[in-house]
Amino acid sequence: MSAGYRGAGQRDEISFGNLGAEPLPDKISQAAGGASPAIATSGLSKRFRGGQLAVDSIDLAVSRGCVYGFLGPNGSGKTTTIRMLLGLVQPTSGDQELLGVSMPAGANTVLSRVGSLVEGPAFYSQLSGKANLARYDAADRTADRRTAEARISAALDRVGLLSAARKHYRAYSLGMKQRLAIAAGLLGPRELLILDEPTNGLDPQGTREVRGLIREIAAGGTTVFVSSHLLAEVEQICSHVGVMRTGKLVFQGTLEQLRGRGATRILVRTAQPARAAEVLAGLGLQDVQAGQDEASAQLGEQPPEEVCAQLVHAGVPVAGLATPRPSLEDLFVQLTGEGFDVDG
Amino acid sequence: MAEVSGPMAGASGPAADLTGTRLDPVRQPGYRAGPVIHWIRFLCSELSLIFLRWRNLALLAVLAAIPVLIGVALKLSASPAGGGSGQGPAFIGQVAGNGVFLALLSLTVLLTLVLPLVVAVVAGDSVAGEAGHGTLRYLLAIPAGRTRLLGIKYVAVVIFCLAACGVVTAMSLAMGAALFPVGPVTLLSGTTISLGAGLLRLVFVTLYVAGAMAALAAIGLAVSTLTEHPIGAIAAVLVLALASEVTDSVPQFAVVHPYLPTHWWLSFDALLRSPIAWPELLHGLTSFGIYVIIFGAIAWARFTTADVTS
Numbered sequence: 276m277s278a279g280y281r282g283a284g285q286r287d288e289i290s291f292g293n294l295g296a297e298p299l300p301d302k303i304s305q306a307a308g309g310a311s312p313a314i315a316t317s318g319l320s321k322r323f324r325g326g327q328l329a330v331d332s333i334d335l336a337v338s339r340g341c342v343y344g345f346l347g348p349n350g351s352g353k354t355t356t357i358r359m360l361l362g363l364v365q366p367t368s369g370d371q372e373l374l375g376v377s378m379p380a381g382a383n384t385v386l387s388r389v390g391s392l393v394e395g396p397a398f399y400s401q402l403s404g405k406a407n408l409a410r411y412d413a414a415d416r417t418a419d420r421r422t423a424e425a426r427i428s429a430a431l432d433r434v435g436l437l438s439a440a441r442k443h444y445r446a447y448s449l450g451m452k453q454r455l456a457i458a459a460g461l462l463g464p465r466e467l468l469i470l471d472e473p474t475n476g477l478d479p480q481g482t483r484e485v486r487g488l489i490r491e492i493a494a495g496g497t498t499v500f501v502s503s504h505l506l507a508e509v510e511q512i513c514s515h516v517g518v519m520r521t522g523k524l525v526f527q528g529t530l531e532q533l534r535g536r537g538a539t540r541i542l543v544r545t546a547q548p549a550r551a552a553e554v555l556a557g558l559g560l561q562d563v564q565a566g567q568d569e570a571s572a573q574l575g576e577q578p579p580e581e582v583c584a585q586l587v588h589a590g591v592p593v594a595g596l597a598t599p600r601p602s603l604e605d606l607f608v609q610l611t612g613e614g615f616d617v618d619g
Numbered sequence: 620m621a622e623v624s625g626p627m628a629g630a631s632g633p634a635a636d637l638t639g640t641r642l643d644p645v646r647q648p649g650y651r652a653g654p655v656i657h658w659i660r661f662l663c664s665e666l667s668l669i670f671l672r673w674r675n676l677a678l679l680a681v682l683a684a685i686p687v688l689i690g691v692a693l694k695l696s697a698s699p700a701g702g703g704s705g706q707g708p709a710f711i712g713q714v715a716g717n718g719v720f721l722a723l724l725s726l727t728v729l730l731t732l733v734l735p736l737v738v739a740v741v742a743g744d745s746v747a748g749e750a751g752h753g754t755l756r757y758l759l760a761i762p763a764g765r766t767r768l769l770g771i772k773y774v775a776v777v778i779f780c781l782a783a784c785g786v787v788t789a790m791s792l793a794m795g796a797a798l799f800p801v802g803p804v805t806l807l808s809g810t811t812i813s814l815g816a817g818l819l820r821l822v823f824v825t826l827y828v829a830g831a832m833a834a835l836a837a838i839g840l841a842v843s844t845l846t847e848h849p850i851g852a853i854a855a856v857l858v859l860a861l862a863s864e865v866t867d868s869v870p871q872f873a874v875v876h877p878y879l880p881t882h883w884w885l886s887f888d889a890l891l892r893s894p895i896a897w898p899e900l901l902h903g904l905t906s907f908g909i910y911v912i913i914f915g916a917i918a919w920a921r922f923t924t925a926d927v928t929s
Contacts, residue, residue, distance in 0.1 A: 323926075361760045363927040386762035393760065397753025401672065413664035414763035416657045459757065 311375025313337045313467045313498035314360060319369035321355050329355040331522035332369065337500055337515070339466075342493045344509035344530075345502035347519030348611050353502045354394055356519070357471050360500075361391055374466055387417040390460030391469045395476075396452040400445040404436055404455050407444055411459050418463060430458040434488065450481040457488065468492060470501045474508060486512050506603045520611045534600055536609075541574040541582055544595035554589045558582060574598060658771070661763070665775040669741060675779070678737045682783055683790045685733060686725040690714075690794035693721075709888065718795025719804055719817055723891070725791040726784070726828050730884050734783060735860040738832045741779050742839025743852035745772045746922065750847035750929040765923045773840050773915065780832035788825045792818075808892040820890050827887040827903065834880060834907035835860060837914040844922040847929040877902070880910055 314337035321330040330352040337343045347353045358364040360371060362379035371378045376385035398407040408427045412418045418426075431437045434454040439447065447455065453476055460468055473489070474482045489512050493499050503509050509516060509530075516533055518526040526533060541560070543551045545568065552565035552572075560572035560582075574582070579598050586593050669675055693714050708727045713720040726734075746769070749755035758768060795801065804817030812820070839856040846852050863881040866872050876882050883903030889896035 358756075358926075358928070361756075362762070363756055363759055365924070365926060382762050383764050386760060389760075391757075391760045393756050395753070397757055399668065399752070399754060410664050410668070411757060411761055413660045414758050414768070415761045416654065416764065416767075418657075420656070420660050 311339075311372070313339050313341075314343075314371075314373060314500060316360075316371040317369060319356070319359060319371050320367050321352075321359060321364060322367045328522055330359065330366075333519075333522075333524040334527075335371075335517060335524065336527065337498060339498050340493075340496060341515050342489065342499045342501065342513045344513030344516040345500060345519070346504065346506070346509055346516055346607065346611075347502075348504060350521075351519040351611065352522040353519055354471055357391075357393055357469055357502060360469060361389070361393065362386065363393070383416075387415060387463065388465060389467045389469060390462075390465040391471075392456045392460055392473055393469075393471050395472070396456035398444045398452070398455065398459075401443070403441045403443055404431065404447065404451075404458075405440040407455065408459055408462060412462050415463065426462055430461045431455075433461055434458045435484065449476040450478060453477055453481070454485070457485065461492075465497055467498045467500065470499065472502060472504070474503070474505065482508070506607055510603050518607065518610045525610050533606060534603070536606060539574045539598050539600060540571050541577075541579055542569055542571045542597045542599055543586060543591070543593060544569045544597075545586075546592050546594065550589070551586060551591045551593075554586050554591055555582070558585055568594075658767070661767070661771050662774060665771050666778060669775055669779050670782075675741060678740060679783060679786050682729065682733065682737060682786050685729060686721060686787060686791035686794050689725055689728065690721055690791070690798050694798045709885075713805075714795070715799060717804060718797075718799035718801045719792065719814070719821065721795035721799065722788045722791035722821055723824065723888075725787050726824065726887070727885060729787055730828065730831075731864065732861075734787070734828070734832060735835055735881075736857055737783050738776075738780055738835050739839055739853050739856035739860065742776045742836040743843050743854075743856045744849040745776055745840055746843040746918075747846050747849040747852040748843075750927070751849055753929055755929060756927050759927060766919065769840070769844075769919060769922050773837065773918075776836045776840065777829075777833045780836055781826075781829045784825045784829040784832060788821060792821075806891050806893050807888055810893040812893070823890050824887045827890065827900070828884070830904060830907045831884045834910040834914075837911040837918070838880065841914040841918040841921070844918050844925065877906070880906070882906070 314335050316333060316335040318332045318334065319330060320328070320332050322328045333352075333356065335356075345353055345356070355364060359366050360373060360378065362382035365379065373381075373385050374388060378385065398404075399410060402410065405427055408430060409423060412423050412427060413420075428437065428440070431440050434457050436451060436454055436458060439451060444452070444455070453473065457470070457473060460470070468489075470489070474485050477485060486508070489499055489501065493512075499512075501509070501513065513530060515529050516526070517524055518533075526536070540562075541555070543555070545551045548565040548568060548570045551570040552563050555570060555572040556563045558577060560575060560577065563572040564570065579596065583593065583596050586596075693711070708724060710720045710724040710727060714724055746755070749758065759765065763771075801814065803811050803813050804820070805811045806820075835856070838859060839852065842855045842859075843849070843852045860881060863879045867876055867879050867882050883899075883906045886899050886903040889900040889903070
C-alpha cells in the first residue's frame with residue numbers, strides 16, 4: 276500500500292482552487308456533447324434470493340471518452356453492478372443503458388461493442404491462449420471469421436502475449452492469464468471497456484503495463500470503466516470516480532471533486548509552534564495541534580494567505596506554510612468506513 | 620424500459636429519445652455474413668471442444684472397446700451346439716451365425732449403463748462445465764446470446780450422441796466381420812433380407828438409439844442449467860436414467876412404464892421385423908420427441924432468465 280501510494284505525501288503550496296467545489300453526485304459534465312452516455316443507470320438495484328440487497332438504487336453516469344474508476348471495498352456491490360451492466364444478472368429494479376441501448380433487453384446488439392473482464396480471467400485450460408481467443412471470437416455473431424486470425428494476433432500482441440500464443444492456458448502465470456483476459460476484451464473494435472479488477476494478481480511490472488494499456492485504449496477514444504479497490508491505481512488512470520459502500524453509490528464525480536470534498540488543513544512550519552497555535556486558535560480554526568516545529572489546524576473557510584498574514588503580523592517566524600490535501604485514502608475511508616467497521 | 624427518468628434522463632439529454640431507433644454506429648466494416656455462417660462457426664468451435672477433450676475421447680474409446688470384448692468373449696465361448704438358450708441379452712444367440720448381430724447385441728448391452736453414462740457426462744457438463752469454469756460469463760458477455768448458446772450446446776451434444784452410437788455400431792461391425800461369418804440377415808420375424816438391406820436397418824437402429832440418447836441429453840441439458848457443478852449434473856442425469864430403468868423393470872409400476880424416459884430405448888427391435896413394427900417404433904420416437912420438447916423448454920426457461928453469478 277505505502278509503496279505505490281503517492282497521495283499521502285502530497286502537499287500543494289497554498290492551493291485553494293477546489294475549496295469551493297461542491298460534489299455533484301448525480302451529474303457528470305458531458306464530455307461528448309449530444310452522444311448518449313457510455314453507461315447510465317437509474318435506481319439500479321439487485322436483491323439476491325437470500326434477501327441480501329447487493330446493489331441499492333444506484334445512478335451511474337459515465338460519459339463517453341472518460342476513464343471511470345469504480346471504487347469500493349470488497350463486497351460493496353461493484354461486481355454485482357458490473358454483472359448487471361453486462362446482462363449476466365437481472366436487476367431487481369431500475370433501468371440501465373449501455374451506449375444508449377437499454378439493457379438487458381438490448382444485450383445481443385450492444386454487447387459486441389463492449390469489451391469486458393469480469394471477476395478474473397476464465398478460459399479453457401486445455402486450450403492454448405490463441406485457441407481460447409478463437410473460441411470466444413467464434414461465439415461472437417458480429418466477428419468476421421476471415422479476419423479472426425489477424426485480430427487474435429493483434430490482441431495478443433497488444434498485451435504482449437504473442438510469444439506465448441501457443442502455450443497451454445494452464446501453463447500461463449497469473450499475470451499472463453489476466454493479460455489474456457484483457458486481450459479477449461480487445462478482439463473487436465470496442466466503444467466501451469468494462470474491466471473488473473484488471474490488475475488483480477499482477478506484479479508491479481504487470482500493473483504498470485496494464486495501466487499503460489488502459490491509458491492507450493482510453494486515448495484511442497474508448498470509454499473505460501474500471502473497478503478497483505486499489506486507490507493508487509484509480510488515482511493514476513481515472514478522470515472520474517464512483518465510490519460504492521454496501522450497495523450504495525456514495526460519491527460520483529471527477530477525481531478533483533472527490534479531493535475537494537475533504538477538509539483541508541493548514542500546516543505552519545515554525546520555530547515557535549506554541550505561539551503559532553495560539554494565533555491559529557485565535558483565528559477561530561478548529562482542531563489546532565502544536566508539534567515540535569510545526570502547528571496545524573483545520574483550515575475551514577479561511578483563505579490561507581489571510582492566515583499567513585495574521586501569523587506574520589503576530590510575529591510568528593513562518594518558515595513554511597502548506598495546505599496538505601487529504602489523501603485519497605483518507606477520503607475513501609471517510610466514504611466507505613474504517614477497517615473492520617466496513618458494514619456488509 | 621423505454622422511458623428513463625431522474626438523473627439518467629438528465630445525463631443522456633436529447634439522445635435518450637433516440638434510444639430505441641439508434642443504429643449501431645460501429646460495426647466491423649463491410650461485414651454482413653448471415654447468421655447461419657456464425658452459427659456454424661460457433662458449432663464447430665463447440666464440437667472441437669467436445670471432441671478434442673481427452674475425457675470424451677476416452678469415453679468413446681471405452682464404447683469402441685466393449686464390442687471388441689463382447690466379440691472376443693463370444694468367439695472364445697462359442698460352442699457348436701449354440702448357446703442361445705434364452706439366457707443373456709437378446710441377439711446373443713445369433714452373433715455366432717452372423718457377425719452383423721454383434722452390433723445389435725453391443726447396443727443392447729451398452730444401453731443399460733455405458734451409453735447413458737457417456738451421454739450424461741457430456742450433456743451434464745455442457746452448461747454446468749462452462750459455469751464452473753467461469754467461461755459462461757464471458758460467452759454471455761461477448762454476447763453469444765443465451766438461446767443461441769443453448770441451441771448450439773444441444774446440437775453439439777446430439778452430434779456427440781450420434782458419434783457415440785456410431786462408434787459402437789461401426790466397431791461391432793468390424794469385429795463381427797473379423798470374427799464371425801457375415802451374410803444375409805434373418806430378421807426377428809423369420810424373414811431373411813440381403814446383407815445390404817440388413818445394414819440399412821442397422822443404420823436406422825443406430826439412429827433410433829441416438830434419438831433415445833438425444834432425449835436423455837435434453838434431460839442432461841436441463842439439469843446442467845440448474846447448477847455450476849458439472850459432476851452434480853452428470854450424477855443427477857445418471858441417477859434419473861437408472862431410476863427410470865429400475866422402475867421400468869418392476870411390473871407393479873406397469874401403468875407408468877410407457878411414460879418413462881428409458882422405456883422405449885430397446886424398442887429398436889421393431890426395425891428388425893418384416894414389416895417394420897411401426898406402432899411401437901412411433902411410440903418410441905414420440906416419447907423421445909416429447910422428452911426433448913419438455914426438457915428443452917425447461918432448459919430454455921431456466922437458462923434465459925437465470926442470474927449468472929459463477
